[in-house]
Amino acid sequence: MFAFVARQPILDREKDVFAYELLFRDGIKNCFPEYNIDADEPSTANYSPQKLALDDISCQKTSFINFTNETLYKGLPKSLDPKTVVVEVSDGDVGDMNLVKACENIREMGFQIALAEPKLTTSSDLLNLVNIVKIDTLRHAIPSIAKQVPRFNNANVKMVADNVNTQQSFQQFSEMGFDYFQGYFFSKPESFTQSPLPVNKLSMIELISETNNDNFAIDRVNDIIERDVGLSYMLLRFINNPMINKRFKITSLKHALNYMGEVEVKKFIALLAIANLADDKPMELLHMSLVRAKFCDLLAKERKVGDNPPTGFMTGLFSLLDALLDQEMQQLVTKMPIVDEVKFALCGGQNDLLLYIMLARAFESGTWLKVKRICDALKLEQKFVHGLFNEAILWGNGVRHSISPHYPRTVA
Numbered sequence: 403m404f405a406f407v408a409r410q411p412i413l414d415r416e417k418d419v420f421a422y423e424l425l426f427r428d429g430i431k432n433c434f435p436e437y438n439i440d441a442d443e444p445s446t447a448n449y450s451p452q453k454l455a456l457d458d459i460s461c462q463k464t465s466f467i468n469f470t471n472e473t474l475y476k477g478l479p480k481s482l483d484p485k486t487v488v489v490e491v492s493d494g495d496v497g498d499m500n501l502v503k504a505c506e507n508i509r510e511m512g513f514q515i516a517l518a519e520p521k522l523t524t525s526s527d528l529l530n531l532v533n534i535v536k537i538d539t540l541r542h543a544i545p546s547i548a549k550q551v552p553r554f555n556n557a558n559v560k561m562v563a564d565n566v567n568t569q570q571s572f573q574q575f576s577e578m579g580f581d582y583f584q585g586y587f588f589s590k591p592e593s594f595t596q597s598p599l600p601v602n603k604l605s606m607i608e609l610i611s612e613t614n615n616d617n618f619a620i621d622r623v624n625d626i627i628e629r630d631v632g633l634s635y636m637l638l639r640f641i642n643n644p645m646i647n648k649r650f651k652i653t654s655l656k657h658a659l660n661y662m663g664e665v666e667v668k669k670f671i672a673l674l675a676i677a678n679l680a681d682d683k684p685m686e687l688l689h690m691s692l693v694r695a696k697f698c699d700l701l702a703k704e705r706k707v708g709d710n711p712p713t714g715f716m717t718g719l720f721s722l723l724d725a726l727l728d729q730e731m732q733q734l735v736t737k738m739p740i741v742d743e744v745k746f747a748l749c750g751g752q753n754d755l756l757l758y759i760m761l762a763r764a765f766e767s768g769t770w771l772k773v774k775r776i777c778d779a780l781k782l783e784q785k786f787v788h789g790l791f792n793e794a795i796l797w798g799n800g801v802r803h804s805i806s807p808h809y810p811r812t813v814a
Contacts, residue, residue, distance in 0.1 A: 405454075406785075406788055408425040409425070410766070410768070412466065420464065427788075433473070453792070460486070482513075484513045487513060490516045491516070493520050506531060516562070518538075520550075537550070539565050544574070548578055561579065572585075586767075588687055590725055591725050605633075609675040611739035612671065614668075624656065636674055643803075644800065669695075691726070692719075697761075711740075716741075731748055754780070
């Protein structure tokens, strides 16, 4: 169980999540922390943040876990499952037989091995033991990377392009022959379009408008949803999700309003809208929006701001709207009926809501020093905020499972 960990998605050519790389705050260079080996984490404070199991962190996908060579020599934790964990190792010195021996032992245990930053001088003994190689695309010139591709193809290993942060880079390395891609290219607009939103998405804008009204028109919302059977079905799946409602089966929007209250219903109507706006985008992009929404909502509640409409929730949920709709955020917010302070933050305006978004991004990338700086600026205990982000991950995982039947390409 882990308290201080981040995850970065590794996507395939179809932009579906293949695995997550785990980044540990308490480890050396984000590696698996040594004190975790077959032992519980020591408590260092009165507050202990919520801990996550590997399946919680990786949403039941494969986990890439980086180990130092020293840890590999000592032996892997016995609690790790070879079926769900890929052991990531760093290339050692030429002819490092200790690393070769460690990798032989790891293979005998049934684990797959990913070799990070393989060198041209990597021994054939080591390359023959690994299943995957990871290339940092920011550290090497494109022609140099291209020259190595045949060598890895001949070794029959899969290739991960790391630090792929633009759609252009994704296309380039996909054409080069890479199998997987790590980076946030999928959270960027593919190309900006000035065309108006399709008619089917205008209903979603109407829904968002109602969630941001002080005078919540439940009959108006009900009319919008009832016009679309798919929307009605998805809303009921949302509201009857065990992560949200564990006690009563809810059968209608009005029933939900009476049971959950106006603010919570507004959140789930906004979720319903964003899920439909994202119907042609990678599931991971929507998943990130869900986690950000819950995280920013928890931060806002802790700081007692923006309850109705739930500004923290809306800020996180819409923070990737430009990528979802392939339009510039500055133009989108003029079309979106959301409160001014949320619009201001989404466009980069300096307020607390922008700090919430920046903090979410820092967690996503495992930029721990930035996490600390923003927590200090918000006057929040860092370990407590880790717990909030972990809670948001669990919530996002649960809601994702309610959505996934509508996205048949995604494998849960």
